[in-house]
Amino acid sequence: MEETLHLNIKDISHLLKNREITSFALTEFYIKRIKKYDSMISSYLKITEDIAYEMAYEANKRLEKKEGGMLTGIPLGIKDILCTEGIETTCASQILKGFIPPYDATVIKKLKKEGFVHLGRLNMDEFAMGSSTENSSYQITKNPWALDRIPGGSSGGSASAVAAGLCVASLGTDTGGSIRQPAALCGVVGMKPTYGRVSRYGLIAFASSLDQIGPITRNVTDCAIIMNAISGHDPMDSTSIPQPVFDFTEALGKDIKGLKIGIPKEYFIEGIEPDVKKSVIECISIFEKNGAHVEEISLPHTEYAVATYYIISPAEASSNLARYDGVKYGLRVDGKDIIEMYKKTRLKGFGREVKRRIILGTYVLSSGYYDAYYRKASQVRTLIRKDFEEAFKVCDLIVTPVSPTTAFKIGEKSDDPLKMYLSDIFTIPVNLAGLPAISVPCGFDSLGLPIGLQIIGRPLDEARILNAAFFIEQEKKLKKIPDMFL
Amino acid sequence: MKITDETIKYVAHLARLELEEKEIGLYTNQLNSILDYMEKLNKLDTSNIEPTSHPIALECVLREDEVKESFSVEKSTQNAPERIGSFFKVPPIIEIED
Numbered sequence: 001m002e003e004t005l006h007l008n009i010k011d012i013s014h015l016l017k018n019r020e021i022t023s024f025a026l027t028e029f030y031i032k033r034i035k036k037y038d039s040m041i042s043s044y045l046k047i048t049e050d051i052a053y054e055m056a057y058e059a060n061k062r063l064e065k066k067e068g069g070m071l072t073g074i075p076l077g078i079k080d081i082l083c084t085e086g087i088e089t090t091c092a093s094q095i096l097k098g099f100i101p102p103y104d105a106t107v108i109k110k111l112k113k114e115g116f117v118h119l120g121r122l123n124m125d126e127f128a129m130g131s132s133t134e135n136s137s138y139q140i141t142k143n144p145w146a147l148d149r150i151p152g153g154s155s156g157g158s159a160s161a162v163a164a165g166l167c168v169a170s171l172g173t174d175t176g177g178s179i180r181q182p183a184a185l186c187g188v189v190g191m192k193p194t195y196g197r198v199s200r201y202g203l204i205a206f207a208s209s210l211d212q213i214g215p216i217t218r219n220v221t222d223c224a225i226i227m228n229a230i231s232g233h234d235p236m237d238s239t240s241i242p243q244p245v246f247d248f249t250e251a252l253g254k255d256i257k258g259l260k261i262g263i264p265k266e267y268f269i270e271g272i273e274p275d276v277k278k279s280v281i282e283c284i285s286i287f288e289k290n291g292a293h294v295e296e297i298s299l300p301h302t303e304y305a306v307a308t309y310y311i312i313s314p315a316e317a318s319s320n321l322a323r324y325d326g327v328k329y330g331l332r333v334d335g336k337d338i339i340e341m342y343k344k345t346r347l348k349g350f351g352r353e354v355k356r357r358i359i360l361g362t363y364v365l366s367s368g369y370y371d372a373y374y375r376k377a378s379q380v381r382t383l384i385r386k387d388f389e390e391a392f393k394v395c396d397l398i399v400t401p402v403s404p405t406t407a408f409k410i411g412e413k414s415d416d417p418l419k420m421y422l423s424d425i426f427t428i429p430v431n432l433a434g435l436p437a438i439s440v441p442c443g444f445d446s447l448g449l450p451i452g453l454q455i456i457g458r459p460l461d462e463a464r465i466l467n468a469a470f471f472i473e474q475e476k477k478l479k480k481i482p483d484m485f486l
Numbered sequence: 487m488k489i490t491d492e493t494i495k496y497v498a499h500l501a502r503l504e505l506e507e508k509e510i511g512l513y514t515n516q517l518n519s520i521l522d523y524m525e526k527l528n529k530l531d532t533s534n535i536e537p538t539s540h541p542i543a544l545e546c547v548l549r550e551d552e553v554k555e556s557f558s559v560e561k562s563t564q565n566a567p568e569r570i571g572s573f574f575k576v577p578p579i580i581e582i583e584d
Contacts, residue, residue: 100564102557102562102564194542196542196544209539209540210541235549238547239540239544239547241542241544303526304526304527304530306523307523307527308527310520311524311527318501322501322502325502326567327566327574327576329567330565331567332567332568334577337578337579338576338578339502341576341577342502343504344504346501346502346503346504347503347505347506350503352509355503355505355509355513356513356516356517358503359494359497359498359501359503359513359517362497362500362501363489363497363517366497373524376528377527378537378539379532379535379537379538380527380530380532381537381538382535382536382537382538383530383535385541417516417520418516418519418520418523421520431541432538432541434542435541
């Protein structure tokens with residue numbers, strides 16, 4: 001069973017279908033690994049052991065009849081922000097403690113149809129607000145490559161569990177980099193699809209014009225397989241794009257000759273760690289040596305992206321989080337009247353970062369400041385979007401670092417919100433423009449910490465991104481699971 | 487545009503948040519530094535730029551007006567901290583004079 005840690009889902013699925021392994025044994029293998037190793041990294045908020053075995057049993061029945069797809073019987077971990085019927089879904093917040101969704105998010109429904117096995121709920125920054133998973137109200141997740149460092153965030157539990165081999169793959173969500181940055185910092189693959197590619201129905205909302213669900217996996221093939229399963233139009237999400245879905249695995253392994261790759265000069269500025277820069281530049285020359293045309297491009301409004309994002313996303317969050325009022329679900333703290341009940345409930349239920357963003361969001365939307373902040377930021381968002389539109393007239397893909405640094409130490413940035421916000425500088429513009437992008441491992445720094453390469457594409461062009469990422473993966477053949485978890 | 491402790495208290499009230507005393511000063515300082523950083527947006531002339539509220543332009547999305555199955559009352563209220571029968575229970579909203 002150990003060897004499955006080094007296989008992709010396609011090969012594991014093959015073993016399951018040929019009855020060389022059973023989904024029950026595979027699930028047991030992962031449950032045992034979680035029990036043995038998760039105390040080191042605290043990636044799981046909850047293991048759903050009974051449900052996992054039940055789902056494995058159901059998958060087995062299908063596999064015995066030679067039925068089922070690529071994900072039938074595959075054990076996955078789920079970020080605790082995706083509503084799953086009958087399983088407590090907390091968003092790592094105290095305000096949703098005990099909340100049991102009466103329905104499945106569309107992505108969960110789709111995965112259930114495929115016959116996946118639900119291993120458990122993965123930790124995250126509360127309401128996905130953070131870049132280090134230190135804002136979880138339950139526990140601090142550690143980076144499997146260095147236990148004194150953060151795994152990134154907000155999908156830190158998802159990335160660390162995949163990197164430590166505590167699930168075959170996982171789902172995360174990305175509002176400003178929350179899939180790509182933890183994937184980069186944990187040495188795994190993470191994709192943020194085009195806005196609208198994957199239904200957001202049942203994703204607990206943070207910033208609705210920016211949120212997307214995507215896979216976090218140990219290799220690019222798995223990423224393509226999960227993209228196949230979760231993509232597609234959904235009438236339950238009015239922002240879902242009515243476009244047919246491509247078989248993303250078919251995109252992999254294609255020649256990259258003639259591919260036009262843009263390198264934005266604004267992304268190689270001061271503040272990038274030399275090892276990160278070196279590793280990214282090395283990948284660019286690998287593309288070039290294999291026949292891609294590499295060209296310097298300009299995304300002139302890059303420096304305004306963080307300011308724009310930290311106006312727009314808290315504004316949307318302050319509105320989305322108004323629903324936590326102690327009436328319909330979650331925590332309630334009693335008060336003498338309804339206003340006091342709201343205030344006390346929200347005081348006790350929300351953590352510090354969430355309250356900070358609600359205040360910031362309420363402020364920028366409040367009368368007298370709306371034009372100065374929210375409207376201004378929405379206009380700058382147009383400029384950022386147009387930068388990409390111009391760039392994609394001359395190139396097919398844009399290649400950049402994911403994060404200016406490798407994983408930082410736990411506690412290093414948690415007292416300075418602005419410093420933390422700036423760590424998302426290379427991932428945020430992609431969300432503002434609604435584009436698809438991947439983080440693929442491209443090397444290690446001198447301390448042995450993983451580095452991620454970001455590949456950005458045109459809207460709905462995930463296939464081309466996946467192919468380029470697959471190419472780098474095949475060239476680099478990097479180690480995926482740290483020794484202490486093998 | 488410096489914000490003060492009073493602004494933070496007022497905005498927190500708008501957002502129906504009670505703050506701990508020590509949080510007020512902390513948020514005032516942090517928000518001032520965040521808003522200072524955001525001043526850089528004013529370097530850009532955006533007077534003729536349309537705002538983007540949504541990254542992908544979609545037409546108004548409507549569905550057919552058909553009756554479909556929906557959640558039962560039981561399912562919809564199962565997570566309520568307090569309920570009476572099929573209703574959510576809340577503290578009094580309207581003051582009643584004796």
